[in-house]
Amino acid sequence: MIHLYLAEDQGMLNTALTTILNLESDITVVGSAADGQTALNEIRLKHPDIAILDIEMPKLSGLDVADQLKNDQSATKSLILTTFAQPAYFKRALAADVAGYLLKDSPSDDLVESIHKIMAGQIIYAPELVHGMYTASQNPLTKRELEVLSAAQNGASTMEIARIVSLSPGTVRNYMSAVLSKLGAHNRLDAINIAKTNKWL
Incomplete structure (x- = not known):
């Protein structure tokens, strides 16, 4: 039997996925959560074979949970x-x-099918993600x-950034929000580190 844990903050999708997966004769969902911190705590207790993780969740993202499980x-x-098919998210996942x-x-x-392949030792990535990673512009x-x-x-x-670049504070916030989204960054410092690592700054 394959034991799964599901971390998904959209209640209807969480319920639907749990129902669909439990219909499989060799799969059982041993727990679920709507936020990343609860998911991480329960995964550490229940030791499922696979944790299915959404990225955008309260408290911890799915990528944060994956990072912690790797560290553990x-x-x-x-x-x-x-x-989200963003290359920056995919790079963090890798x-x-x-x-x-x-x-x-x-x-x-x-x-x-992917669950069964992962249990057999394979690594499964959506083809469009791999393609997007190598065809996306460098910056x-x-x-x-x-x-x-x-x-x-x-x-x-x-306010200081607005003065430096001659924009309104609201416009600066909009630009910064776009930067964080494009880079899959948690905050400004994270975005700056990503940009410097890739030599965009």
Whole structure:
């Protein structure tokens, strides 16, 4: 029997996935959570074979949970199931050694098949993610977004950044939000580190 744990903050989807997966004769969902911290705590207690993780969740993201499980040297394999096909998220998932990364619009049969393949030792990534990673432009940020991020490097406040780049504070916040989303970053410092690592700053 394959024991799964499901971390998904959308209640209806959580219930639907649990129902679908429990219909399989060799799969059982041993627990579920709507936030990453609860999921991590319960995964550590229950030791499921596979943890199916959404990315965007309260408290901890699915990628944070995957990172922690890697650090724990947990035997639980991480399978990211998300709507986000962003290369930055995929790169973080690769760094966390996830066993799978699938998109939510994939058929449920694909998910079940992927679970079996992961249990057999395979690593499963949605083809469009791999393609997107290698065809995406090197730097996803616009010139203006880079200016805003660069101005934030020394810990400047939103008001200070606005003065430096001659924009309103609201516009600066919008640009920064776009930067965080494109890079899959948690905060400004994370975004700056990602940009510097890739030599965009």
